[in-house]
Amino acid sequence: MHPFDVETLTAGRWRNGGGATREIVSWPVGAEGFAWRASVADIDRDGPFSAFPGVDRTLTLLAGDGVRLTSPGAFDRLLDQVGEPFGFSGDLALSAELPGGACRVLNLMVRRGSRTARVERVTGTVTPAAGHAGVLYVLRGRWRAGADGRLMTGGQGVWWDADDEAPGRAVAPLSPDAAALWADVAPAR
CATH class of the missing domain: 2.60.120.10 (Jelly Rolls)
Known part of the structure; x- marks a missing residue:
């Protein structure tokens, strides 16, 4: 990430x-x-x-x-x-x-024809699907990302490409007020 x-x-x-x-x-x-x-x-x-x-x-x-x-x-x-x-x-x-x-x-x-995207507001743990790219943007609260446990707050985030390794890519909220935007970018079918 x-x-x-x-x-x-x-x-x-x-x-x-x-x-x-x-x-x-x-x-x-x-x-x-x-x-x-x-x-x-x-x-x-x-x-x-x-x-x-x-x-x-x-x-x-x-x-x-x-x-x-x-x-x-x-x-x-x-x-x-x-x-x-x-x-x-x-x-x-x-x-x-x-x-x-x-x-x-x-x-x-x-x-269009190469990728599709879905953006949603999330308050719980996000684990990107293998083969998907995307962005997680923190709106508020504290979050932890990836295997290294990077801490993030409002205005911070992570992005990943479909070729990045899947293990350890979960992004999790650490505070009760946590909210983020998750943009999931998938290959077009």
């Missing part, structure tokens, strides 16, 4: 100036195109989102009052509950509105 702390990840500004992205992982690492990618985005103002043709996306609110995502003729959705994922096609023209000011989201993207 590969640890991360969002606050130590390099933030890259969006081309339209509406936010910044902190990349957790883009797999395969160093490749021109990704099979799957996880990042944390700070959305600073209303505006368009970039399209990602051939990609399925899942956004999950991490902090702030929320973001309204609109794609004409497809959906108009207010994400205002921390930890509630929303999946949509990256092919769609999309705009964001911030009814309560800036917010932070987890953005998971998978190349």
Whole structure:
């Protein structure tokens, strides 16, 4: 498992100036195109989102009052509950509105036909399936990850690839208030 702390990840500004992205992982690492990618985005103002043709996306609110995502003729959705994922096609023209000011989201993207993804809020032990990749992002509380027993708190987490060894990959809560997001990335069938 590969640890991360969002606050130590390099933030890259969006081309339209509406936010910044902190990349957790883009797999395969160093490749021109990704099979799957996880990042944390700070959305600073209303505006368009970039399209990602051939990609399925899942956004999950991490902090702030929320973001309204609109794609004409497809959906108009207010994400205002921390930890509630929303999946949509990256092919769609999309705009964001911030009814309560800036917010932070987890953005998971998978190349359609190559991978599928499921994001859920968890409060109990997570053991990734062999052959699956993914990310565990701590929302609150204390967690322990992997065979080395790495301790994590809010804004920290781990990611793994399908080729990482399965033994010892369980991630477990250590406090009664523990909550996390688990993004399971599976090979497409």
